[in-house]
Amino acid sequence: MLVKVRSIANIGLETIPVDVEVDVASAGFPGFTIVGLASKAVEEAKERVKTAIINSGFEFPPRKITVNLAPADLPKDGSSYDLPIAIGILLASEQLPSIDTNQSLYYGELSLDGTLRPTKGVLLVALHAQQQGITTIYIPEASAKEASIVPEITIIPVVTLKELVIHLAGQSNIAPLPHTPIDETIESFDTLYDISEIAGQEQAKRALIIAAAGGHNLLLWGPPGTGKTMLARALPGILPPLTPKESLEVTRIYSLCGLLSNNQAYIRVRPFRAPHHGVSAAGLIGGGSSPMPGEVSLAHLGVMFLDEMAEFPRSVLESLRQPMEDGVVEIVRAAGHVKYPASFTLVAAINPCPCGYLGHPTKPCSCTPKQINKYRHRISGPILDRIDLWVHVSAMDVEKLTITKPKQRILSSQTAKELVMKARAIQYQRFSRISMYTNSQMRNKEIKQLAHLTPEAEQILKVAAQKFELSARSYFRLIKVARTIADLDASEYILPYHMAEAIQYKQLQ
Template identity: 50%
Template sequence: MFSKVLSAATFGIDAYKVEVETHSEKQLPSITIVGLPDNAVKESKERVLAALKNSGIDLSFKKITVNLAPADIKKEGSAFDLPIAIGILAANEIVNQNLLEKTLLLGELSLDGSLRKIKGALPIAVEARRLGIENIILPKDSVREASIVEGINVYGLECLNEVIQFLNSENNFEPVHTDKDEVFAEVNTYHLDFSDVKGQENAKRALEIAAAGGHNIIMIGPPGSGKTMLAKRLPTILPPLTFEEALETTKIHSVAGILPKDKALITERPFRSPHHTVSDAALIGGGSIPRPGEVSFAHHGVLFLDELPEFKKNVLEVLRQPLEDSKVTISRSKMSLEFPANFMLAAAMNPCPCGYFTDPTKECTCTTAQIQKYMAKISGPLLDRIDIHIEVPPVKFKELSSASSGEKSEVIRKRVVAARQIQLKRFAGLKNIYCNAHMGTKEIRKFCKLDNQCEELLKMAMTRLGLSARAYDRIIKVSRTIADLENSENILPQHISEAIQYRALDRELWGH
């Protein structure tokens, strides 16, 4: 007897349909799985046989062949356990095949027949809806993320016997639906707030500008000045995620298997902070079958690199492509995968190896050569992609002991959102440009015209402060954002003046 069960697998952050074809005949008992299965799929026959026996089903004296089509794409993971088990049962006429044509199945089987959580439920549900499939059966722990997809019946079942009952129409299971409006109503419940930070008004202002224009930012200051504290609060002032952004971000976390089982969607901008010992594969993504890395997990959010010079040089250099292209391409001999990586880079570092070069109260013990060697760990091309450099001085005791709190994140966010709306209107119709940080030379010439006074001010800054050539475009882009925050149509001299202050690492202070 023959049966066909619909299933799916993920490729990158998208899914594709897999047909599980099963042939059963009376011969010496054996199960053969073909169609480029990996070890986890090959091992599924042991899990399936044990799950069938412990669910009260005996299939002795049967030769079973299972084909996973298309047979030229490598299949991986344990999510094919359930469709293989159902395929065997359908081929042996234990399960009715009527519903199989319009039902997609996925799930890992425990030896007792219960279903375990799988990766990639959300992109698979999206693909199932696109293909016009009516039902999708998933383990109960994976159903929440898939249920956000409208136009398809998503069922979360607990064990193999429940799946058999569903397919034989012996039980009226109810599909699970999650209201996306209800999910988004829970958004922005941040536990951190900018009002927690004492002093550091200049740094807060720089972070507001960075958030308003989507600019990458680096903070330089001695230990304990509040760089990490400020960076952790950056997502609280970024514009709220749209549904499309939330869906794309959740897809990445879903295929990596790091989405909590009780979470339908990621509704807050991600904040990722890998340790400086991270490898280039963990940061960018990789593996024999490529997996997303930290830059993709930070998609539509913030990637924070603390102690930037402590990262290995090759790790920092691989950041250049995602910072430029907002995506990561991972190529292997048999495949090439693309993961989105549109994130804001926030970095923090000490001004020298001992950390006290710019501290007014503590003496720096580093030589000029040591400081220059330390700063040289960050290459010019990487620094070229960071628009704002801000010095973060130590907080004075008077500010620390002050009872008054600063502006709340909610207030700052309103200004940021207003500035972003201006930019969305400005760049309407332009591909892949949504904020000032994305502007290229052509857009800068078109949208950032300077009058003679601004040109003179910029020329003077370039020569007197020893700013590098790379700073020119960055200053103009940042000044455009400052003008947007003030709802000014033109870039004015005061906007240029403020933007010049945010190029600390381009000055000759540190030997650059």
């Protein structure tokens, strides 16, 4: 008897319907074959399915079983076909009463004892079902939570194969998982690293706020142990939370990589990724024989922190150019051509010199001028040119930290976030007619039209351009930063002191 069970294949973030056709022949030599460009992981499904069926107390039919994964020309990978194959075999061997399989999707990996294991990409199954008007999805209970943010479908969380068979036979019922709407309140989560915990570094904290408000990339340079990493970690906490639409985008990527924890339905906090400098180009931008998202996509709509940026191989850093320019990465491999979103804020940290102590108040620097020069030229110009804010993070004496008990109001991440959100609202209005969100995305044309630079502010910039020999690119970059500072000040025009502050964050010569 021939049955057809529906499932899906994920090619990158694109979902393609797959029909799992199972035939249990009435005649022929016993055997089990899977066709339809199945990878090694799918081939191995044979053993898992067979053992799981037997261990669940059913019979594995001693007949010729043929499984076809259609469309046959699409390469299939992963362990998620275990469940549809098992259900297909049970239906075809009439151990399950005939049911309508047209309105449901089956997806999940089986364990040898018949339980379902957490499986990657469950959210994409749910989204596909919603789009295609499929009413029910059967997915592993352990990963079911992430599907629950999708409304209008019935989600059946399955613990074991046996339980599912009883449910399908109508002898008992598995309760469908209720829909979890995305919480839109801001206070619903707290920040891991609050900027009020960082002592001193007022200028760097201010730069964080500017970076968050205008979407600017940020470079922190200074001796080791001055809090560069802590500052970078505090950035997600002052960024506005993901909107429901953004949250779905991020959760999809994390679902595909299987990085959501068991009871997590969706991601609300902006991602923070800090790849080590040993990362490969494929690890950073994505890759693999069937291309998986890299760090840039995992940092989508969040922050990517590159500590010790000068230690990253040049070729790896160069691969960042496309995602930084376009906000997406395109990966081309034999298995196909995949696009992943990768729009992130870059925070980079570098030491002033190889030993790290150049300009330190007490520790001597042991580098020669030649070494220092070489070190600074290690990072490619085009990457540095995309960093708007450069901040010096100075070493502080422990003594000074304790003596100068800040009498000033200490800025908390919550207050900072409110400032950032106000500035973002202004930008949202400014760019309402063009497809931009933040000042950092402005090109020269928009800068000329929308920056509203006062003549006095422009004069200051011109004097600075002469004195510091600024390039044309730095010139426009400083206007963008000044625009964000003016937005934080709710000022329509860039006033001289906005410009003067922006010049503080100019690129190091």
